[in-house]
Amino acid sequence: MDKFYYWLDGKEESFFPTASVLEISENNLDELKINGAKAWLDCLGKHTGRFVSVVPQESMGKIIIPEGLAWEFSKLKTEEGINKFANSYGLLGISTPGQAEINKVKLKRDLYSDSSYFIDLPIGQSDCEPIELWRFHIKQMQRILKLYEALISIHKGEMEESELEDKLLAVKEPIGGSCQILWWDGSWTGFTADEQEMEKEVDFLKLAQGLLALKVNSIGNQDIKMIPETIITGKPPLGFTIKEWKYTPHLIRAIYHDLWQVVSNNEPVHICENLNCKLPFKKVKRQKYCSNACKQEAFRIRKDPEKYGFTKEQVQ
Numbered sequence: 439m440d441k442f443y444y445w446l447d448g449k450e451e452s453f454f455p456t457a458s459v460l461e462i463s464e465n466n467l468d469e470l471k472i473n474g475a476k477a478w479l480d481c482l483g484k485h486t487g488r489f490v491s492v493v494p495q496e497s498m499g500k501i502i503i504p505e506g507l508a509w510e511f512s513k514l515k516t517e518e519g520i521n522k523f524a525n526s527y528g529l530l531g532i533s534t535p536g537q538a539e540i541n542k543v544k545l546k547r548d549l550y551s552d553s554s555y556f557i558d559l560p561i562g563q564s565d566c567e568p569i570e571l572w573r574f575h576i577k578q579m580q581r582i583l584k585l586y587e588a589l590i591s592i593h594k595g596e597m598e599e600s601e602l603e604d605k606l607l608a609v610k611e612p613i614g615g616s617c618q619i620l621w622w623d624g625s626w627t628g629f630t631a632d633e634q635e636m637e638k639e640v641d642f643l644k645l646a647q648g649l650l651a652l653k654v655n656s657i658g659n660q661d662i663k664m665i666p667e668t669i670i671t672g673k674p675p676l677g678f679t680i681k682e683w684k685y686t687p688h689l690i691r692a693i694y695h696d697l698w699q700v701v702s703n704n705e706p707v708h709i710c711e712n713l714n715c716k717l718p719f720k721k722v723k724r725q726k727y728c729s730n731a732c733k734q735e736a737f738r739i740r741k742d743p744e745k746y747g748f749t750k751e752q753v754q
């Protein structure tokens with residue numbers, strides 16, 4: 439059994455260190471004594487930064503409900519929200535970078551306009567994680583859920599397949615025989631395709647379906663561990679059955695495992711009608727907005743759209 443673990447069945451007490459957002463700089467490194475903080479600062483080329491950290495060192499046992507974890511994570515918008523989530527569930531579980539990863543990120547920082555240089559960092563144990571790393575993974579979750587919502591809309595006939603290329607995915611010009619598959623905002627999905635294959639007529643629907651399945655499965659179903667339990671039933675042929683309890687030592691895998699359940703069960707997803715949000719969420723009854731804050735903001739936008747940079751036509 440791992441030192442820290444998240445039960446994925448939601449019936450046993452998980453055990454993991456809680457975390458909080460704090461400022462870490464070269465000036466307080468020695469005082470805080472946080473393992474890996476200097477490596478992250480070197481990685482980011484910074485002298486100071488906001489981190490999600492296990493300081494103060496406090497572990498907790500808590501029954502967490504995995505169902506809904508992906509939705510909760512995808513809705514994080516503020517540092518306060520990230521802090522509250524980390525207080526409840528701990529660190530994501532992205533390994534502290536070694537020198538090879540540090541050099542790789544330093545090189546990629548000059549190539550990407552966003553935080554896509556974080557994409558290949560391995561999952562593992564750490565004591566702190568940059569808050570921009572958290573924001574990167576939150577955005578990744580939001581993008582995946584939007585892709586999932588689009589595929590549902592296409593299947594229902596509410597969206598044309600051609601809109602995938604215009605609104606969700608793009609193919610970057612080939613470099614070294616490979617093409618990067620990009621999200622609609624120009625950030626990298628983490629996947630590449632062979633240049634020769636891309637020269638053929640691209641089926642964006644199959645591309646999108648494959649990307650969704652591979653992206654979610656590669657994190658949510660890898661390295662999931664199981665502990666068998668014998669349950670006496672008294673029924674033939676053996677008189678007992680075996681139940682496998684699933685767990686993971688890393689929160690990021692628990693989040694993506696929940697997302698895998700959402701996709702596997704074909705659960706519906708909706709887009710917040712607040713023009714300043716438009717994030718995916720799990721709808722309850724006739725809910726139009728992902729939160730009360732978005733509902734209130736949408737009301738203010740309708741009252742005075744120009745103040746918020748919208749036209750009257752956009753809010754109708």
